[in-house]
Amino acid sequence: MTARLLEGKVFAAKIREEAGKKAAEIKEKYGVTPGLAVIIVGENPASQVYVRNKHKACTELGFYSEGVEMPENTTREELLAEISRLNNDPKIHGILVQLPLPKALQPYESEVLEAIDPLKDVDGFHPVNVGRLVTGQKALVPCTPHGCIRMLELADIPMEGAKAVVIGRSNIVGKPMLHLLLGRNATVTICHSRTKNLAEVVKDADIVVAAVGKPRFVTADMIKPGATVIDVGINRIAPKKLVGDVDFEAVKEVAGAITPVPGGVGLLTIAMLMQNTVDAAELQLSK
Ligand code: NDP
Secondary structure (H helix, E strand, C coil): CCCEECCHHHHHHHHHHHHHHHHHHHHHHHCCCCEEEEEEECCCHHHHHHHHHHHHHHHHCCCEEEEEEECCCCCHHHHHHHHHHHHCCCCCCEEEECCCCCHHHHHHHHHHHHHCCHHHECCCCCHHHHHHHHCCCCCCCCHHHHHHHHHHHHCCCCCCCCEEEEECCCCCCHHHHHHHHHHCCCEEEEECCCCCCHHHHHHCCCEEEECCCCCCCECHHHCCCCCEEEECCCEEEECCEEECCECHHHHCCCCCEECCCCCCHHHHHHHHHHHHHHHHHHHHHCC
16 A cells, blocks of 8 residues: 555544643633534434434533434424524534434425524534635534545645645535635635546546545546545445445555545544534634
């Protein structure tokens, strides 16, 4: 293997440590413990696992944590009322509505996410936070791309002037990643399903971020020798086998640094949620 392995657990531990330190500073300065509320509607087993992990991460860092479990048949009005209660609760600094919502509530997803106070929007999905990110202002940023950029910083991967290619243009990963890299003065290209000559575009990149959702989509011949490859993809190809969007075994022989799947970016997301919660607390308390 030639590439340096960027292990998620190493960076997640650093991000948690930073979040814990900042929480202690907030406690000392304002006498307040950061608090996170996670709303889960219905009984999606995968979502329940995520919610438990979020609660555990909060407990480990000494945050106040509130899990709000609402039944599958919750109405739009009931969900909006719960968000309003949490918006007004001073113990809560971050609010997250676990997605996907049950089918009957899906038409209201944007309305639900926009009902969250932008200062408590730790998922960074509210249009106010999206606008702040795009215009280069302090914003709450979606946890996965925020984790990727923090990992690049902690790993000392140079971004200023680097050519970066992001594959995927979702609101959750690709687009925020584009703006985060731009904010670090990278020259960024974003690719999607209609991009022509994608392999050629990717081959020119010093940093490649793959967020496509297609197993082993990025192959070794697309990678410039020495490039940094960040694999956001999580694809289940067999009951117990997860792979990323990058053909890890082949690409690690060409890349300069690479994240594995599993064990890479996936581990940063909850750590970054903790960081976003302390950032949100600080934003609210400094107002
Ligand atoms: P989406 O499905 O929302 O977006 C996928 C993007 O990939 C789209 O922009 C799409 O283009 C593009 N794409 C699809 N096919 C091609 C192709 N053949 N060539 C070029 N681009 C293509 O996915 P997400 O962004 O939500 O997630 C991406 C991956 O990251 C998934 O595997 C997901 O599981 C994983 N993920 C991991 C997280 C973590 O915690 N680690 C968190 C979130 C996501 P177009 O817009 O033209 O359709």
